[in-house]
Amino acid sequence: MPSVEGVSVRAENLTKTYGTGDAAVPALRGVDVEFAQGTFTAITGPSGSGKSTLMHCLAGLDRPDSGQVFLGREEMTGLDDRELTRVRRDRIGFVFQSFNLVPTLTARQNILLPLELAGRRVDQPRFDEVVDELGIADRLGHRPSELSGGQQQRVAIARALVTRPAVLFADEPTGALDSRNARALLAFLRECRELTIVMVTHDPVAASFADRVVVLGDGRLVA
Numbered sequence: 503m504p505s506v507e508g509v510s511v512r513a514e515n516l517t518k519t520y521g522t523g524d525a526a527v528p529a530l531r532g533v534d535v536e537f538a539q540g541t542f543t544a545i546t547g548p549s550g551s552g553k554s555t556l557m558h559c560l561a562g563l564d565r566p567d568s569g570q571v572f573l574g575r576e577e578m579t580g581l582d583d584r585e586l587t588r589v590r591r592d593r594i595g596f597v598f599q600s601f602n603l604v605p606t607l608t609a610r611q612n613i614l615l616p617l618e619l620a621g622r623r624v625d626q627p628r629f630d631e632v633v634d635e636l637g638i639a640d641r642l643g644h645r646p647s648e649l650s651g652g653q654q655q656r657v658a659i660a661r662a663l664v665t666r667p668a669v670l671f672a673d674e675p676t677g678a679l680d681s682r683n684a685r686a687l688l689a690f691l692r693e694c695r696e697l698t699i700v701m702v703t704h705d706p707v708a709a710s711f712a713d714r715v716v717v718l719g720d721g722r723l724v725a
């Protein structure tokens with residue numbers, strides 16, 4: 503399947519079932535979806551509709567039972583575990599509801615951790631740019647417990663962006679934030695014009711910040 507110009511992530515006929523026999527739960531029942539480069543998409547739908555499963559399959563955190571996922575020209579579903587780890591590390595950023603910061607490290611150390619683990623050099627201008635834009639330049643010496651929820655999530659976003667990923671996947675990134683911090687974060691994501699962002703949310707207000715809303719129902723795209 504050739505890649506399509508301007509498309510960052512594309513999925514063809516994804517299926518995924520958890521469990522077997524009587525206990526089988528079909529989470530994805532044939533999903534086709536694509537995300538154009540530089541767009542901000544929200545994936546919404548009721549609880550259990552398959553949002554997290556879809557995001558995990560798109561991001562290479564989980565494998566579909568059938569179907570294909572492309573990141574640019576690369577078919578993720580054709581990669582072995584080692585290659586998939588490399589693609590995730592080099593080209594994909596993740597943000598989760600629960601921040602997932604290391605409590606014993608400072609904000610600066612948390613942001614630089616993925617580069618350190620990958621043995622990559624720190625791009626200092628990029629680091630400065632990201633922490634400036636996120637307004638956390640004066641919080642870099644603090645540990646997560648000394649930061650507000652909004653600041654912790656901005657550190658998590660800085661960590662995801664410092665590697666210049668092709669795509670940012672965000673799973674309920676505002677779920678643990680109050681409405682003011684949530685809006686500030688969503689406004690920031692909306693301004694990241696060069697980045698492809700795929701955000702799972704059940705919050706219609708969060709979804710309204712995206713360029714496009716994809717609605718899942720019972721493992722299928724319904725809108």
Ligand SMILES: Nc1ncnc2c1ncn2[C@@H]1O[C@H](COP(=O)(O)OP(=O)(O)OP(=O)(O)O)[C@@H](O)[C@H]1O
Pocket residue numbers: 520521527528529547548549550551552553554555556704
């Ligand atoms: N590890 C698992 N084992 C068994 N069933 C699972 C597993 N993960 C998800 N499921 C089931 O697959 C279906 C889709 O789950 P998924 O988490 O993708 O939905 P979701 O739309 O993200 O839900 P929520 O909004 O509640 O997080 C659900 O019926 C869920 O119970």
